[in-house]
Amino acid sequence: MSRDFRPAPEHRRIVFLTGAGLSARTGLGQFRGPGGLWRLEPELEAAMHGSALPASLPLLWRVWGRMARIAAAHGPTPGHLAIARLGAPVITQNIDGLHQAAGSADVSELHGSALRAVCLDGCCDWSIPLSPGEGDRAEDHGAPAQCPVCGAPTRPDVVLFDEQLPGAAIDRSLRLAREAELFVVVGTSGAVLPAARLAPLAREAGARTVLIDIDPPPAAGLRGVFDEVIRADCHDVLPSWERARRGVADNPFLHPF
Template sequence: MRIAVLSGAGISAESGVPTFRDDKNGLWAKFDPYQLSSTQGWQEHPERVWAWYLWRHHLVKAVEPNDGHRAVAAWQDVADVTVVTQNVDNLHERAGSSPVHHLHGSLFDFRCDRCGLAYDGPLEDVPEPTLELMPPTCSSCGGLIRPDIVWFGEPLPDAPWNAAVEAVNTADLLVVVGTSGIVYPAAGLPELAVARGTVVVEVNPEPTPLSSSATVTVRESASTALPTLLDRLPTLLGTD
């Protein structure tokens, strides 16, 4: 069986991955997200954007994969599994999943803002919010090193997107977990599967725009639903 998994913020929230709005009273609460997650913000204040992302990098390193992440990784024992994620953490990889295609980039990948060369040099640890830190410079061209994250106004990277479309087009089962279903183009992947007649299982405690067209909707959290999902699938589909 070929399984494609599309994951969103809901699966990582159960691990305690903080969102921008979790910092309601902290240093970053006064900033609009656009100031910290756009090419314009980077061009105007690279030291501010770098400091914010290094702090997020530190926070995400401190949390662990949950039972949902581990369940998806365990499915590899019985199926051909491809993970497509909207998340910028590395919890799927740390749980053991491979391949994992990051549609919106990763807090754990960095590149030059000028020539695009990947950066794997040292990073300053930022356990406390810091307003400004100067980014490292590229060893090849002298450009600034930026997070390899898709910012507002930037297109999705071609390679992960093409891999995601391929995974959905060849899947026997698409599991959509913890995603709102409103952020495009990622939200178009379940629509592609539905149009192809692929079995689509939505795992989300709350209704989403996908709920009405999914083959099955499971109103449970990822860590509750995913460990037993494959065993329950015949019953959910009415084929047992």
């Protein structure tokens, strides 16, 4: 375990893979674990299967609308802002749009976005941005209930169980992993495919691989995947990296709360 690692000057191409742990400070719950949404709202897991559509749409609008509203109200965390200021491409499992809100321009969303509505008909490419509100109807979140192009129901643009991940995001993520000189995993165990393939792929292609986690998995499970494991809060580590990259002295009194 190392707390002292920082990107070196030769690490010109840094790529981040992020998960729910990066956004937890906003109040967004994680799905798994004792306090996860699966435990708190048991009906949600059943509704999160693509096969439950369209009957599950009211619950999906309510849950994803609430999560998007919490994220928008809180705004990006210090970790999101540091990643954006580093100018690094991002691969994310999150659906909250906080990387874009922080200013990151290159974001591959593996699991879609709760800030977009799409048509339930997979052959229709209609979509619009959402204005997250409260309620279980599309109209409560700024979207029409029926697609204006084909008339099918609309839905949040999040990937459910039984559904395929967006091909363009997967292809971009694999390319970024192969091109990285430093591949950094933040706020996720990276145990779920296809994200689980990315750090090993980056390492095979010659990148240095780093995991930042306040409570990382047992070391035995990390061997062969990560060159560095930093047991610390990513909201401390990433701003420190960004300040060092800019040559700014690390003054704890200036850290955001």
